[in-house]
Amino acid sequence: MLINTGEVMAKKEETKKNGRDGIGRVFRSRTKALEMEIDQYLSYIDQSALLLGEALKQYFAGDTQRFEEKSAEVDEAERKADELRRNITHRIYSEMLIPDSRGDVLGLIETTDNVADVAKKVASHFGIEKPEIYPFLKEDFEELVDTSIKAAQELTLAVRAFFRELYRVSEHLDKVHFWEHQADQIEDRLKRKAFESPEIKEFSKRVHMRYFAERISLLADEAEGVAERLSISVIKRSI
Amino acid sequence: MELGGLIFLTSGLYMGWSLGANDAANIFGTAVGTRMVQFRTAAIISAVFITLGAVISGGGAAHGLGALGAVNALPGSFTVSLCAAFTVMWMTKAGLPVSTTQAIVGAIVGWNLFSGYPTDQEALTRIMTTWVTGPILGASISFLMYFAVRFILNKLSLHLIQLDRYTRNALLLAGAFGAYSLGANNMANVVGVFVEASPFRDLSLFGFTFTGTQQLFMIGGLAAGLGVATYSKRVMMTVGSNLFKLSPVTAFVVIFSTAAVLFLFASEGLADAMQSVGLPSFPLVPVSQSQAAVGSIIGIGLAKGGRNLNLKLLGNIVLGWVATPTVAATISYMALFIMQNVFMQQVYM
Numbered sequence: 001m002l003i004n005t006g007e008v009m010a011k012k013e014e015t016k017k018n019g020r021d022g023i024g025r026v027f028r029s030r031t032k033a034l035e036m037e038i039d040q041y042l043s044y045i046d047q048s049a050l051l052l053g054e055a056l057k058q059y060f061a062g063d064t065q066r067f068e069e070k071s072a073e074v075d076e077a078e079r080k081a082d083e084l085r086r087n088i089t090h091r092i093y094s095e096m097l098i099p100d101s102r103g104d105v106l107g108l109i110e111t112t113d114n115v116a117d118v119a120k121k122v123a124s125h126f127g128i129e130k131p132e133i134y135p136f137l138k139e140d141f142e143e144l145v146d147t148s149i150k151a152a153q154e155l156t157l158a159v160r161a162f163f164r165e166l167y168r169v170s171e172h173l174d175k176v177h178f179w180e181h182q183a184d185q186i187e188d189r190l191k192r193k194a195f196e197s198p199e200i201k202e203f204s205k206r207v208h209m210r211y212f213a214e215r216i217s218l219l220a221d222e223a224e225g226v227a228e229r230l231s232i233s234v235i236k237r238s239i
Numbered sequence: 240m241e242l243g244g245l246i247f248l249t250s251g252l253y254m255g256w257s258l259g260a261n262d263a264a265n266i267f268g269t270a271v272g273t274r275m276v277q278f279r280t281a282a283i284i285s286a287v288f289i290t291l292g293a294v295i296s297g298g299g300a301a302h303g304l305g306a307l308g309a310v311n312a313l314p315g316s317f318t319v320s321l322c323a324a325f326t327v328m329w330m331t332k333a334g335l336p337v338s339t340t341q342a343i344v345g346a347i348v349g350w351n352l353f354s355g356y357p358t359d360q361e362a363l364t365r366i367m368t369t370w371v372t373g374p375i376l377g378a379s380i381s382f383l384m385y386f387a388v389r390f391i392l393n394k395l396s397l398h399l400i401q402l403d404r405y406t407r408n409a410l411l412l413a414g415a416f417g418a419y420s421l422g423a424n425n426m427a428n429v430v431g432v433f434v435e436a437s438p439f440r441d442l443s444l445f446g447f448t449f450t451g452t453q454q455l456f457m458i459g460g461l462a463a464g465l466g467v468a469t470y471s472k473r474v475m476m477t478v479g480s481n482l483f484k485l486s487p488v489t490a491f492v493v494i495f496s497t498a499a500v501l502f503l504f505a506s507e508g509l510a511d512a513m514q515s516v517g518l519p520s521f522p523l524v525p526v527s528q529s530q531a532a533v534g535s536i537i538g539i540g541l542a543k544g545g546r547n548l549n550l551k552l553l554g555n556i557v558l559g560w561v562a563t564p565t566v567a568a569t570i571s572y573m574a575l576f577i578m579q580n581v582f583m584q585q586v587y588m
Contacts, residue, residue: 035398098403099274100487105399163399237399237486 034091037084038163041109042156044081048074048116049152049219055123056145056216060138071123078120085113104233111226112159115152118222122215131208134199140190144216147186151179151220158230162237169234176227183220187213244438247313250321252462254429257324258339259466262425262528263289264474266417266498269490270410271475275403278472284411285418285467290460292422292505293430297456299507301427301434303524306362308347313436314584315354315575319346320432322571326563336555337563338527341370343428345564349571354587365522370560373500373526374534381496381538388492406487413494420501422460427525430459485536493535500531530556 055070088109092102133141158172194200194209267281310316323342330337344366351358397405439451485493503509503521510520533552540546575586 031400031404035400038400096274097400100403101399165393165396167393 030091030095031097034088034095034097035163037088037091038109039160041081041084041088042112042160044077044084045112045116046153046156048077048081048119049149051077052119052123052219053145053149056126057142059126060133060142068127071127074120074123078116081113081116085109101233101237104236108159108162108226108230108233111222111229112155114222115155115219115226118215118219119152122219125215126212129208131212132205134194134197134209136197136199137190137193137209140186140193141213141216144183144186144190144213147179147183148216148219148223151176151183151223154179155223155226155230158227162230162234166234166237169230173227173231176223180220180224180227183217187217244313247317248433248438248458250317250324251430251433251459254320254324254339254343255426255459255462256466256469257327258421258425258429258459259285259289259463259468260470261466261474262339262421263418263463263467264471265528265532266421266494267410267414267471268475269485269487269493270407270414271472273487273490275407275487276410276414278475280411281414281475282467282471284415285471286460286464288415288418289422289426289463289467290457292419292424293426293456293460293463294422294453296419296423296505296507297426297430297459298452299510299523300424300505300525301431301452301456303362303366303522304343304347304427304431305434306359307344307366308351308356308358309435310347310350310432311435311588312585313433313438314578314582315350315586316432316436318574318578318586319343319350319571320429322346322349322574323428323567326567326570330563330566335562336559338529338559339425339428340525340527341559341563342567343432343525345567346571347432348564349568350575350587352568353572353575356587366524367560369504369522369524369526370530373504374530374537374556376503377496377500377531377534378538378541380499381492381535382542384492384496385489385539385542388488392488402488406491409491410487410494413491413498416502417494417498420498420505421528422463424501424505424525425528426456426459426463429462430455431525485539489539492539493532496535496538497528497532500534501526501528527559530559 051070051074055067055074058064058066058070089106092098092106098105154172154175158169158176161168161172190213191210194206194213200206200209263285267276267285270276271278271281310319320343323339323346326342326345327337327339330342344363348358348363350356392402433455434452437451437455439454441451442449442454504524504526507523510523513520533556537552578584579586
């Protein structure tokens with residue numbers, strides 16, 4: 001089953017609101033503002049994955065209009081993340097902050113953005129190509145989306161921990177690897193079913209199913225790619 | 240003061256310049272090399288605090304060095320200081336581990352041998368013991384500090400950006416402490432041999448007496464400041480990027496622990512306080528800053544589980560204990576002979 005994201009999103013909105021109020025109070029400190037931008041950036045990455053889950057939930061339920069709405073929200077979250085990423089990069093360079101770990105942090109911020117990019121592309125491809133999801137594959141697709149999102153979420157938790165609680169990074173990274181492995185298995189199962197089942201008559205439709213299974217799974221793959229990078233940065237950052 | 244006196248002081252000034260160019264660079268090397276601290280800030284802090292340390296607390300270690308052999312004629316002081324400087328320069332060029340402290344001790348012993356004054360065995364033992372205890376103390380302090388800092392950082396859960404800000408400030412404070420301790424402890428190496436034959440007289444200004452020795456230490460401090468301004472940037476960049484790869488936080492631990500070692504062997508106030516409560520005090524003698532720093536780095540290596548411990552560093556320290564004073568004493572003896580018999584200068588009274 002897909003994770004229920006409504007509650008999570010409401011909490012995120014609240015945090016965002018508090019964050020915005022907070023920014024006004026603490027703007028006296030440039031570094032504090034940068035900290036908040038990084039936090040906000042990671043929230044957008046997180047949101048893009050969660051919103052993709054919401055969008056696909058609607059798609060699988062056949063509600064095209066709601067899918068388009070959620071898809072537009074994924075776009076918006078990705079755009080905001082991009083904007084913040086540019087701000088953060090500019091600020092770190094222009095204010096000569098964290099000279100020692102600048103390369104690692106900027107690399108981390110850049111690659112984390114790939115997760116939002118993938119979320120946006122998956123939503124967009126579903127919107128353009130409108131693949132026909134066969135009922136016998138629906139559950140697998142839902143499970144794949146759910147698992148890939150979990151990998152992305154654990155990644156953002158790991159990145160947050162990298163900035164604040166270094167010793168907790170590894171436990172999140174372990175979970176990223178776990179969910180990515182699960183996603184791989186589901187993807188494999190889904191592809192086998194698509195190619196072995198007599199229910200799909202045309203070869204092109206089998207390939208279409210394979211393509212979308214791979215696209216969704218790419219979210220977890222990207223998360224794992226960043227996780228690999230993060231594990232090296234952790235060693236370098238530990239005193 | 241006569242012109243001759245000034246000329247004889249030049250070797251001391253050169254030692255001071257070298258102290259500023261090299262030893263001060265060790266303090267801020269990582270901070271400047273990793274661009275956590277700007278060179279200009281580091282240079283100003285170094286110059287000011289080295290001079291303050293030298294003038295306020297420089298006397299203790301100089302007295303300890305004086306006990307080894309009181310070089311009592313200015314041409315003798317000039318020669319001893321020059322030989323120590325030459326030993327440091329030559330051994331550095333040859334890629335051998337060297338310490339100014341051990342060079343000056345060797346050069347003084349050379350003077351004792353030449354002049355026939357007995358070397359105070361007790362003073363020599365006291366000084367040589369600190370060569371061993373200095374790095375060990377540095378390793379112990381940094382070992383303990385490493386765990387303390389790690390514990391505090393884990394407890395505070397600071398954001399990386401916030402940590403960066405605090406680390407910069409901590410590096411500046413530790414750097415100031417390091418520069419003060421360097422001036423207090425190692426300025427004895429620079430001007431210690433001139434104390435007995437000081438060409439300066441006490442000055443009274445606005446009711447304050449500025450002793451000849453303090454003037455000597457201030458001039459040493461200014462020479463060190465000049466060394467910082469003219470040459471230390473190059474050394475800082477080398478220390479920061481090549482020699483010891485330390486993170487800014489571990490650099491703080493190393494700087495603080497090195498400074499603490501130098502301070503312990505220089506502070507008369509601390510020695511008095513320890514004696515007043517019946518504790519054994521640290522002898523006030525110059526110790527090698529670079530060896531205290533290497534000790535501190537080894538301490539961190541041990542705290543990290545001893546995996547990346549470079550045993551060559553330990554070997555270098557031990558080699559420095561033997562090679563430097565031997566070379567310096569030999570050169571000093573020969574140079575004093577030449578000074579006396581070729582240049583017809585009185586090198587001892």
